[in-house]
Structure formats: structure tokens, C-alpha cells
Amino acid sequence: MTKEYKPNADFTPWGPFVPANFKNEPITTTDIIIAAVVWAITLINVLWAAYSCYQQARSSRSPLRSVYVWLIYLELLANVVMGLECFLHILKIIRPSFFFYMSILFCWCIQVQLLLQIIINRIRIIVTDRRRSKMIMIGTAAIVTAINVSVFCIWIPARLQINKRYELINNVWDRIEKVIYLIIDASLNWYFLKVVKENLINNGLQKYNKLLRFNQRIIAVSLLMDVMIIAAMSIPNSFVYIQFHPLAYTVKLNIEMAMANLIKRIAISSSRKTGNAALAEEFASDDLSTSGAKSSGHTRKHTRRSSLIELSSNVFATKSFHDPQGRTVSFAPTGNQIKVTQDLYVRSEPNPEYARRDMDGPMGMGELKAGQGTVIKSKSMDDITEGGESVKSEYGQGKGDSDDEQALVIQGGSKGWGRLKG
Incomplete structure (x- = not known):
């Protein structure tokens, strides 16, 4: 199990910025087994996420103009590309190179940015203060972008083995930025729970109790995915650890899409009970995007103007x-x-x-x-x-x-x- 996998394979690095003293990380049979199991679980979640993405895009009036639809599809694509590249690298099919490391890091940046924006999009559906929600969106994007830039400056030189200093800094900063991301993720979900409880449930909208209970349970699973990534950093082979990223982010994507479906079902069922057919129709065909271009404004206006207003008689x-x-x-x-x-x-x-x-x-x-x-x-x-x-x-x-x-x-x-x- 500790034997090197394909010791005679041509696995030499290529391309620019690769030093002459570059050494490949040893890949054992155990690494292959772990990576194969993780990739198999990732593929199962990818299929589930792909079906959910298709269902939500199909329910959208203008899928190509919906920011939410683009977010979920790009997040899923980044997970698949990153997981496939890492697995082929562990199988010694893709050789080390500057371009390979750049593509891995680029996919990781997309994963982090888009998933947080999907969470913020969920918050903006519920929150009443539009200015505050916009500031949360901009502030989160700025903080995560700064982290991404720092990782580009540290992680790639460390992967290319430019010098030992970069490798030591990367070992410390890699864990720090994962903890920062965990704190941001937990803070956004906590704020969502706070808004649901204060603005909706405390004001008499008891229908959102189901959403609150579901979110409290599912947040624990989402945060455990971040903890799993931090724990996987102890694996000797760094690319086996990277293989956990697509799994964690695909599970988190499925959680966010399940949350969006729950919000839609609550809105539709409550609107039908109260007779507000227009609101039910709005949620039934909407894409739950709050930050996209309002290209379907004429359609929405027509839907509202043709709504049925039921009186008490x-x-x-x-x-x-x-x-x-x-x-x-x-x-x-x-x-x-x-x-x-x-x-x-x-x-x-x-x-x-x-x-x-x-x-x-x-x-x-x-x-x-x-x-x-x-x-x-x-x-x-x-x-x-x-x-x-x-x-x-x-x-x-x-x-x-x-x-x-x-x-x-x-x-x-x-x-x-x-x-x-x-």
C-alpha cells in the first residue's frame, strides 16, 4: 500500500518557471485509493447537482439572463474541472507545470467566490434592507478577492518549489485562509438565520419556521465540509488533499440549491393558501435571482397587473x-x-x-x-x-x-x- 504508483511513468515537469531541482511528490497506492473513493463520491454529488441545476434553470423565465443560474452552473463546472484535473494528476496522466497549477488555483477561486455569492443571494431574498445586503455582497467579494490574490502570490511559487521560504509560508497561510473562509461562511449563515427569525417569524410569518429549522440543521453539514478540508490538509500528498475541495463545494452547492427550492415552496404554498395567485406564479417561474439584470421586467409587470385579488367576501x-x-x-x-x-x-x-x-x-x-x-x-x-x-x-x-x-x-x-x- 505504501509502494509508489507507476514508478517508471514519465512524470517529469514541463513548461516555464519550473526550477531544475524540482522534485515530484511521491504518489502511493494508498493515495490512489483515497483519491478514487473521494472522486467517486464527488461524481455522485455532481450528478445530483447537475439535475438540480437543470430543474432550477428550467423553472427560470430567462435562464441565460439569470445571474443565479450562471452562478450555480459555473460553480458546478469549476468543481468538475478541478476534481478531474487533480485525479488525472494523481494517476500521473497530467504532468506538473505552471499551467496546471494556475488552472487548479483558478478553479478554486471560482469555487470560493461563487459559492459565497450564492449564499448572499439567498440572504437578499429574505432581507428587507437592500442597501445593507448590497454592502454585504460587495464586502464579501472584496475580502475573498484579497485572499485569492495572496494565494496566487504564495501557493504557485510554493508548488513550483521556487524556494523553501514560500513553502513554509504556504503551509501556514493555507490553513489561515481556510479558517477565514470558514468564519465568513458561518457568519453569512448566522445572519440569514437572524434575518429569518427577526424579520419574518417574530412578525407573525410562522410559515418560515420550517425554513429556519431546516437551515439550522443544514448549516452544520455545510460547515463540516469546511472542517473536512482543513482536516484533509494533514494528508501527506497535497493533491490528495486538494481532491477534497470539489467534494466539499459540490455538497455545499447542493445544500444551497435545496435551500432555494425550500424558499420557493414555502412562498408558493403560502401564497396559494392566502389566495395571492400572482405571488405564487411569480415564485413558481422565477429563478430566485436578486442581483441579475431585470430583463424580464415587462413580463413580471404584466404578471402583477393580471393578478387575482381575492377579497374577504x-x-x-x-x-x-x-x-x-x-x-x-x-x-x-x-x-x-x-x-x-x-x-x-x-x-x-x-x-x-x-x-x-x-x-x-x-x-x-x-x-x-x-x-x-x-x-x-x-x-x-x-x-x-x-x-x-x-x-x-x-x-x-x-x-x-x-x-x-x-x-x-x-x-x-x-x-x-x-x-x-x-
Whole structure:
């Protein structure tokens, strides 16, 4: 088990900045077994994460414009690339080089930055102070960027074995920056719990108790992944230790996506119970991104404007929607309200008191003979609301006359008032 793996393999370093006295780290059969087991577990979590990423991207209205979707996919890609490169290096397929070390470190920087931003995105969904959440996002990115720059300046010279001083500094600083990252991760999750408890649960939104309990349990697992990375630094082969990074960050990514799904389910179920269908629709098709470009603003605005607002009465409700011409129609009748009106017929009859004379009616209708009826078309209330028309008579309205008066003031052939029949 302590024998060197493939001792005769061509595993010499290549490329620039490699000193002549460079020595490869010994790779034993035990290292291969540990790395293979860790990589197998990582692949299982990668498949799970890939399915979750696909589901969340599919539920997004604009996946290509969603910052959250880009974050989870890039995080997953960085984990896969880093894990595969390390495993091939341990198998002595990829030889040591400056480019290899740069690619490993670049993937690690993406892992750290994006995962913290995913956590902050979750916080910004709940927090009410938008300015404070933005400062948290910027401050975290600045601190982690400074750590990444320092690691570039120390880790690569130590890997290339430039001198012993870099190697000693790297052994100390590598552990320090992992502890700093653990503290940042724990602080962000603690702040999320604090916001949920103070702003939501204490204000009467008991539906978030489930989210709080789930987050309290899952945070312990997420922080254990950081502790696992720190503990793995004691493994003699440094690249076997690096193999734990993709596993830890993939598990943490799965935790964050599970948290996002839980927030969405709570919002949808609560909105449906309270009758707020618009909010349920918003969360059902949203990507839970709070920092992306608002490219789908028109769609969201239309969704809100077409929302169903349920009142306390079971009979009355108000529905706002748009007709095909883009006009807004409000107060559409629902429940037991009148939806359809019946056609009314106005007929004129001969009046013996007056002589018959040929003249046009006051509305320009012409002569109405006995027995001849004029149909006044009426529209149903559905036609009015769907077509965007107002409730007006088919004929023009005279000055000072109401609709009912105008329907009756139609002179017959004998200068008599028309009689309204059912």
C-alpha cells in the first residue's frame, strides 16, 4: 500500500518557471485509493447537482439572463474541472507545470467566490434592507478577492518549489485562509438565520419556521465540509488533499440549491393558501435571482397587473386583465353578479289621438310602422369586459338624457311614445 504508483511513468515537469531541482511528490497506492473513493463520491454529488441545476434553470423565465443560474452552473463546472484535473494528476496522466497549477488555483477561486455569492443571494431574498445586503455582497467579494490574490502570490511559487521560504509560508497561510473562509461562511449563515427569525417569524410569518429549522440543521453539514478540508490538509500528498475541495463545494452547492427550492415552496404554498395567485406564479417561474439584470421586467409587470385579488367576501372579487387591444378592464363581475343581459325589443303602435305623419325620428331612425319592431342590440357583460367597451347604448346619447330615457324616446308613426314590451 505504501509502494509508489507507476514508478517508471514519465512524470517529469514541463513548461516555464519550473526550477531544475524540482522534485515530484511521491504518489502511493494508498493515495490512489483515497483519491478514487473521494472522486467517486464527488461524481455522485455532481450528478445530483447537475439535475438540480437543470430543474432550477428550467423553472427560470430567462435562464441565460439569470445571474443565479450562471452562478450555480459555473460553480458546478469549476468543481468538475478541478476534481478531474487533480485525479488525472494523481494517476500521473497530467504532468506538473505552471499551467496546471494556475488552472487548479483558478478553479478554486471560482469555487470560493461563487459559492459565497450564492449564499448572499439567498440572504437578499429574505432581507428587507437592500442597501445593507448590497454592502454585504460587495464586502464579501472584496475580502475573498484579497485572499485569492495572496494565494496566487504564495501557493504557485510554493508548488513550483521556487524556494523553501514560500513553502513554509504556504503551509501556514493555507490553513489561515481556510479558517477565514470558514468564519465568513458561518457568519453569512448566522445572519440569514437572524434575518429569518427577526424579520419574518417574530412578525407573525410562522410559515418560515420550517425554513429556519431546516437551515439550522443544514448549516452544520455545510460547515463540516469546511472542517473536512482543513482536516484533509494533514494528508501527506497535497493533491490528495486538494481532491477534497470539489467534494466539499459540490455538497455545499447542493445544500444551497435545496435551500432555494425550500424558499420557493414555502412562498408558493403560502401564497396559494392566502389566495395571492400572482405571488405564487411569480415564485413558481422565477429563478430566485436578486442581483441579475431585470430583463424580464415587462413580463413580471404584466404578471402583477393580471393578478387575482381575492377579497374577504365570497361573492365579490376583482380581476384586472388586458383585452387584446391592450386596454385594462376592471371590476369584471364574478360569483352571483349579472354576467349576461337579455335582448329588449321596442315596438311602435298606432295612436288614435294623433295623425300619422311622415317624419324622421329625433334620432334619425325614419318612420316606424305599426307592427314593425326595431331591435336594440344589447351586449352581455362578458362582451363588454372582454372587448374593453364601456356600458353605453347602441344609439347616441342625447344631451341631458340618460341611457334608459334615450331607449324609450323613440317616436312611432303616429307621433306617439313607444311602449316598452318584455
